[in-house]
Structures are given as structure tokens and as C-alpha cells.
Amino acid sequence: MSAAKRVFDIAGALFLGLLLSPLIVGIALSILLRDGRPILYRAERMKTPEQGFLLWKFRTMRTDKADRGVSGGDKASRITATGRVLRRTRLDELPQLWNILRGDISFVGPRPPLRRYVELFPDLYAEVLQVRPGVTGLATLAYHGTEERLLQACRTPEETEAVYCRRCVPRKARLDGIYAQNRSFCYDLRLMVATVWRKLPLGRRQRSVR
Numbered sequence: 001m002s003a004a005k006r007v008f009d010i011a012g013a014l015f016l017g018l019l020l021s022p023l024i025v026g027i028a029l030s031i032l033l034r035d036g037r038p039i040l041y042r043a044e045r046m047k048t049p050e051q052g053f054l055l056w057k058f059r060t061m062r063t064d065k066a067d068r069g070v071s072g073g074d075k076a077s078r079i080t081a082t083g084r085v086l087r088r089t090r091l092d093e094l095p096q097l098w099n100i101l102r103g104d105i106s107f108v109g110p111r112p113p114l115r116r117y118v119e120l121f122p123d124l125y126a127e128v129l130q131v132r133p134g135v136t137g138l139a140t141l142a143y144h145g146t147e148e149r150l151l152q153a154c155r156t157p158e159e160t161e162a163v164y165c166r167r168c169v170p171r172k173a174r175l176d177g178i179y180a181q182n183r184s185f186c187y188d189l190r191l192m193v194a195t196v197w198r199k200l201p202l203g204r205r206q207r208s209v210r
Contacts, residue, residue: 001106001132004185009107013100024094027058027086035059035080040095045104045112047133049126052115053104056095060086069116070168072151072160089199096135108188109134110176121169128176131183136195139175143168 017024031039041059044052060083061067061075079087086092099105105112112133118125147168154160179187 005106005188006103008185009100009103012107013097017097017101020094023091027091027094030082031059034082035062038063044115045133046115046118046125046129047104047112048129049118049122053099053102053112055104055112056098058086058092058095059083060092069114069157069161070151070164072154072157072163074154074156074160076152090195093135100135104133106132106134107136108183108191109137110179111137111140111172117165117169120165121173124169124173127180128173131176131180136191137176138179138191139172141191141194141198142175143172147172 028039038059041057041061042054043057045055046052060080061071061078062080064078067075083092096105100107109132110128113125113128118129147164150163150167151160154163
């Protein structure tokens with residue numbers, strides 16, 4: 001990661017953290033009052049093929065000690081009413097501003113994978129994780145909706161795992177490779193603006209029409 005990008009990440013995370021602090025506190029209180037503790041969800045993700053970190057999110061599901069792998073239709077019944085709103089708007093990812101400040105991730109880059117998938121696809125992720133992972137990125141914008149539809153149709157953990165490994169991992173990796181070849185400060189800004197636009201009501205309506 002370049003020094004300029006790191007400075008932008010720090011400044012942006014501090015600015016957004018202060019600007020959105022009332023919203024962050026409001027979401028935390030809503031989860032506490034409606035769903036109880038814990039308010040935050042932490043899970044290991046990888047920022048290099050060897051180095052993991054704890055990724056922070058607002059909790060959107062009822063806890064399950066046996067939880068593993070990515071979220072598919074087999075986990076849909078565990079999503080809380082508050083969690084559905086947070087997931088749809090991606091506000092569950094606001095705590096990742098802390099991960100950005102720590103240097104675990106950037107605003108833009110590949111989504112940080114679970115250790116499990118890095119171990120299953122070591123050669124692929126050796127390429128993908130040459131770039132600092134991010135909150136959003138080209139693969140997130142171009143494939144996230146398709147991935148959600150594919151995984152929501154799955155009814156067992158085994159089916160979710162098979163679909164994710166066969167249909168999602170290689171496609172997202174190709175998009176992450178395209179981002180790595182074309183990344184620049186201006187490109188990152190375009191991806192960030194596109195991410196915000198997609199979550200606005202007008203952006204969602206236009207996408208649903210296509």
C-alpha cells in the first residue's frame with residue numbers, strides 16, 4: 001500500500017467516524033435493546049496469506065457457536081430484523097472504520113477472506129492478497145449481488161460451501177486481479193462513490209429496473 005493511500009485511509013476513517021458517530025451509537029443501542037448482547041461480531045479474516053486479523057461488524061445474526069463458512073440461505077433464519085436492515089444498507093460494516101485505522105484493511109481492495117478459503121485455494125489467494133483487502137472493491141460491486149442470490153438459494157452448509165467454492169471464489173478472484181492491474185487513487189474514488197450510490201434509494205431503484 002502506498003503512503004498516500006494509507007494517509008487517505010486514516011483521514012477518511014477519522015472523518016467518517018466523527019461524522020457518523022451519532023449513527024454508530026444509535027445502531028449499537030438499537031441492537032442492544034432489540035437483540036441484546038453482543039453488539040459487535042468479530043471474526044478472523046486474512047490480510048496476507050499468512051497473517052490474520054479480527055474483522056469487526058455490527059452483529060446481524062443470532063449467535064451460534066457452531067457457525068462456520070460464509071453466509072447462505074441455511075443461515076437466513078438466524079438474521080435478526082435489525083440485521084436485515086443493516087445488511088441491506090451495509091451499515092453493519094461501519095465498525096470496520098476501526099480496522100481501517102489499525103491498517104488491517106483499506107477502504108478499497110479485495111474483501112478479506114476467511115482463513116479456510118485461503119488454505120483451500122493457496123495459489124489463488126497468494127495473488128489476490130498481494131493487494132491490501134478493503135471494505136469495498138471491484139469484485140464487491142460487480143459480483144456481490146450475484147453471490148448473494150446464489151448463496152441464498154442454498155439450504156445446507158454443505159451446499160453453501162460447494163456453491164461458494166465453485167462459483168464465487170474464482171469469479172471474484174478474477175475481478176480482484178483486474179482491480180490490482182488498474183488500481184489508482186482515482187479508480188479507488190470511483191469505486192467508493194459507486195458503492196455509496198448503490199446504497200442510496202435512487203441507486204437501488206435503478207439497479208432493480210435492469
